[in-house]
Amino acid sequence: MLRAVPRTTKPTPKTAKTAKRTKASPAQSTVAREDYLECILQLIQSKGLARAVDIATTLDIAQPSVTAMTQRLAAEGLLTYEKYRGITLTTEGEKLASAIIQRHQILTRLLRHFGLDEATIYRDVEGMEHHISRKTLNAFDALTAELDHSPALVARLRAAML
């Protein structure tokens, strides 16, 4: 049984937060959106076009979900889309997608220095990539450059990880 606790802990300093929650602005860049854009640009680059089937397979989601998201992205001006026809990224969408892919690569290059298995690298990058600021990304990029030409450092690192 838990005993009730006196409420006299302190007047609860409400210092922490001010912003009252950003009521879902229209074209907010969410995780799923970024995954779709990344996938779409990659398909276009590798196959010349991005089909719903392939997007669904790559992202491991059902096809109707692709249609739904495609329509959202179109409404937000990130891609052009015509029923039963094809998908094209707008200039804005392509710029965004490129940035996403670049971010993905920066992260991947960094993690590769640690001698992790590719599956782990992939999962972690997939997870982290949507939450990294440009500033931190720059730091990771610089770090990767250092590791690139410091085999000794990399060796020490890997040794310390065991």
Add this chain to the structure above:
Amino acid sequence: MLRAVPRTTKPTPKTAKTAKRTKASPAQSTVAREDYLECILQLIQSKGLARAVDIATTLDIAQPSVTAMTQRLAAEGLLTYEKYRGITLTTEGEKLASAIIQRHQILTRLLRHFGLDEATIYRDVEGMEHHISRKTLNAFDALTAELDHSPALVARLRAAML
């Protein structure tokens, strides 16, 4: 107008995926869950108890949301909870929360080496922490140790970031 595209791109090698989507297992550790656990343990450590008001303030969410999540976490055996009384972490919940906090600290220590503003560090850590494997975390930890006693390396890094 978009022209339809011939479907002869290739038989679409379905190599990518096999697992058919893990239908939401009962006690899956999601981002929100981890945020709550982290917050609860920190409140307990700093104030001696975790009240719903404080959790709500800290996480910047409404109080009813705290109640809802508290009940879920209780149902999953991560905490003990009695209506209108208090919250206690179970052994399992506390272990999990500790790991989450440790992960948070490892990430924070790494990012601090890059000379970023605290707000950026905090946001990025908050974002990334839920998506990093133990393996990568170990690497980050080793990396931090290296940076700790290599001011020259840190200096080169920061210079490269400008």
Add this chain to the structure above:
DNA sequence: CAAGAAAGTTAGACGCAACTAAAATCTATC
């Protein structure tokens, strides 16, 4: 060029995690 197969879409539903408004309970104080 007419099936049949493949791809895409619509419709309807669900789970998560949040919200507001209103009710219930607890604490403190007179």
Add this chain to the structure above:
DNA sequence: GATAGATTTTAGTTGCGTCTAACTTTCTTG
């Protein structure tokens, strides 16, 4: 010990991103 104020919970919605089933359109192939 009653009651005002703080805290917590219930009830009812919402939006996102997913799903399945069923339907439509497009492509391929004999």
